[in-house]
Each structure stands twice: as C-alpha cells, then as structure tokens.
Amino acid sequence: MSVALVTGGGQGIGRGIALRLARDGHDIAVVDINESTIASVVDEIHEIGSKAVGIVADVSDRDQVFAAVDSAAEQLGGFDVMVNNAGIAQVAPIDDVTPADVDKIWRINVDGVLWGIQAAAAKFRALGCKGKIINASSIAGHDGFAMLGVYCATKFAVRALTQAAAKEYAAHGITVNAYCPGVVGTDMWVTIDKRFAELTGAAEGETYDKFVGGIALGRAETPDDVASLVSYLSGPDSDYVTGQAILIDGGMVYR
Ligand SMILES: NC(=O)C1=CN([C@@H]2O[C@H](COP(=O)(O)OP(=O)(O)OC[C@H]3O[C@@H](n4cnc5c(N)ncnc54)[C@H](O)[C@@H]3O)[C@@H](O)[C@H]2O)C=CC1
Numbered sequence: 001m002s003v004a005l006v007t008g009g010g011q012g013i014g015r016g017i018a019l020r021l022a023r024d025g026h027d028i029a030v031v032d033i034n035e036s037t038i039a040s041v042v043d044e045i046h047e048i049g050s051k052a053v054g055i056v057a058d059v060s061d062r063d064q065v066f067a068a069v070d071s072a073a074e075q076l077g078g079f080d081v082m083v084n085n086a087g088i089a090q091v092a093p094i095d096d097v098t099p100a101d102v103d104k105i106w107r108i109n110v111d112g113v114l115w116g117i118q119a120a121a122a123k124f125r126a127l128g129c130k131g132k133i134i135n136a137s138s139i140a141g142h143d144g145f146a147m148l149g150v151y152c153a154t155k156f157a158v159r160a161l162t163q164a165a166a167k168e169y170a171a172h173g174i175t176v177n178a179y180c181p182g183v184v185g186t187d188m189w190v191t192i193d194k195r196f197a198e199l200t201g202a203a204e205g206e207t208y209d210k211f212v213g214g215i216a217l218g219r220a221e222t223p224d225d226v227a228s229l230v231s232y233l234s235g236p237d238s239d240y241v242t243g244q245a246i247l248i249d250g251g252m253v254y255r
C-alpha cells in the first residue's frame with residue numbers, strides 16, 4: 001500500500017486531492033494548521049476504506065514539516081507521495097505591499113514547499129523509495145496578474161524549486177512536478193474576490209465572474225479537476241515526467 005501526505009488537506013483543493021488519492025488506493029496523511037477540518041477529511045477517507053491520519057503542522061516551520069513526514073511514515077508504514085499543496089493568497093497593488101506581507105506569504109507558499117521537498121526527499125532516500133513530490137503552483141506561476149503580484153512571485157518560485165529539485169533528485173529516481181490550476185471555487189477565491197471588491201470598488205462576485213468568464217471551457221474549475229492531474233502525477237503512468245509545472249485551467253494560460 002502506498003502512502004501519500006497532503007499539506008493543506010483540510011479543505012478546498014487539498015481535501016479534493018486527499019479524497020482522490022484515497023480512492024486511488026493510497027493511505028493518506030492529512031496535514032493542515034486547522035485541526036477541525038483535518039478531522040472531517042480523515043473521517044471521509046475512512047469511509048472510502050483507506051487508512052488516514054491527521055497531523056497538525058504549520059508548513060512554514062521546517063521542524064514541523066519534517067516531524068509531520070516522520071509521523072506519517074511511522075503511523076502509516078511507509079512514505080511514497082508528498083503533495084505540497086498548502087498556500088495562501090494576498091491581493092494588493094505593488095505600491096502597497098509591506099515587508100510583513102511578503103514575509104508572511106513567502107514563508108507559507110515558498111518556504112513551506114521547500115521544507116516539504118527536503119523532508120520528503122530525505123525520507124524517500126532513507127526508505128530507498130522512488131517517491132513522487134508534487135507542488136502547488138498556479139496559472140499565477142506562469143503569468144503575473146495585476147493586484148496579485150507577490151502571490152504570483154511565490155508561484156513562479158514554486159516552479160523554480162520544482163525544476164531544480166527534479167534535476168537534483170533524478171538520480172535517486174525521485175520525480176518532482178507541479179500542478180497549475182486556474183480559478184478553483186474554494187475559500188481562497190472568496191477571499192480574493194472580497195479583497196478585489198474592497199480595493200477596486202467592484203461588486204462582490206464580480207471579479208470571480210470576470211475571471212471565470214475568461215475560461216475557454218466555460219466553467220470554474222473544481223478541486224476534483226485538479227485532483228485528477230495529481231492522481232496522474234502520483235501514479236506509475238507519470239514515471240517519465242519530471243520538472244514540469246503542468247497547467248490545468250480549462251484554457252486560460254497557454255504555454
Ligand atoms: N483556488 C484557486 O483558484 C487556486 C489555488 N491554487 C493553489 O492551490 C493551493 C490550495 O488552494 P485552495 O484549496 O484554493 O485554498 P484554501 O484556502 O481553500 O485551502 C488552503 C488550506 O491550506 C491550509 N493552510 C494555510 N496555511 C497553512 C500553513 N501555514 N500550514 C499548513 N496548512 C496551511 C488552510 O488551513 C487550508 O486548509 C494553494 O497553494 C493555492 O495557492 C492555485 C491555483 C488556483
């Protein structure tokens with residue numbers, strides 16, 4: 001049985017990934033800062049019939065990330081897939097960004113992914129396992145969007161870490177890839193939309209609708225859409241794919 005850890009697994013895209021990987025037959029460690037959402041996702045995974053453990057950890061803290069990986073491997077009896085999904089958004093014009101804003105988002109979106117890559121690669125090597133590391137980037141990791149400049153910078157950084165780690169770990173048989181969703185209807189987009197409304201005078205819902213209106217396939221993305229790509233990246237069909245940051249956005253950004 002394969003073991004997968006999903007950070008930010010308590011809700012939104014992370015929850016969708018955790019449930020999909022459980023349906024694929026993985027046992028799952030659900031890692032989040034929010035203890036109550038972890039518990040409900042663990043229950044949902046048990047209903048699917050896979051083993052699941054919940055671990056409270058803040059991905060911006062390197063020691064907590066390493067401890068979460070150790071705990072997952074010990075409780076579930078192995079370690080095969082690391083999904084570095086946890087992230088936050090920030091909406092602000094470049095003029096208004098403060099050092100505290102940058103520090104906060106960078107520590108979660110970039111440092112959190114870096115510590116996750118390090119901890120997973122160390123565990124894979126210790127176990128002699130050809131593991132898979134899968135990171136959350138975004139369309140915002142391919143294009144810079146107005147009012148989302150620092151968020152976009154964090155997602156570009158995730159692509160850089162993904163490429164470098166893929167090159168460094170290839171000799172160990174470890175693959176490192178990223179998924180790049182477009183507009184997924186989660187709490188993150190509720191926050192983004194509200195903040196755009198405050199800053200620009202747009203009506204609530206208007207910014208979300210405008211972004212969704214730019215999607216060629218004509219609908220917002222769901223966590224299940226994202227999870228289908230992560231399922232592929234965590235399984236044997238993607239064994240020859242590494243260092244890629246794959247767009248899954250219904251047709252928004254074309255590369
Ligand atoms: N919603 C969207 O349209 C898109 C989201 N993404 C990325 O996908 C990932 C997931 O996003 P959503 O599910 O939409 O967000 P969300 O806000 O719905 O969920 C994020 C989860 O991460 C957890 N989290 C936040 N900070 C944490 C920390 N320091 N340590 C551990 N857990 C923490 C939260 O408690 C929450 O459960 C993020 O990296 C985001 O940047 C990428 C492209 C589009």
Ligand SMILES: CC(=O)C(C)=O
Pocket residue numbers: 089138139140148181182183188192
């Ligand atoms: C939330 C996100 O990743 C966007 C706006 O692309």
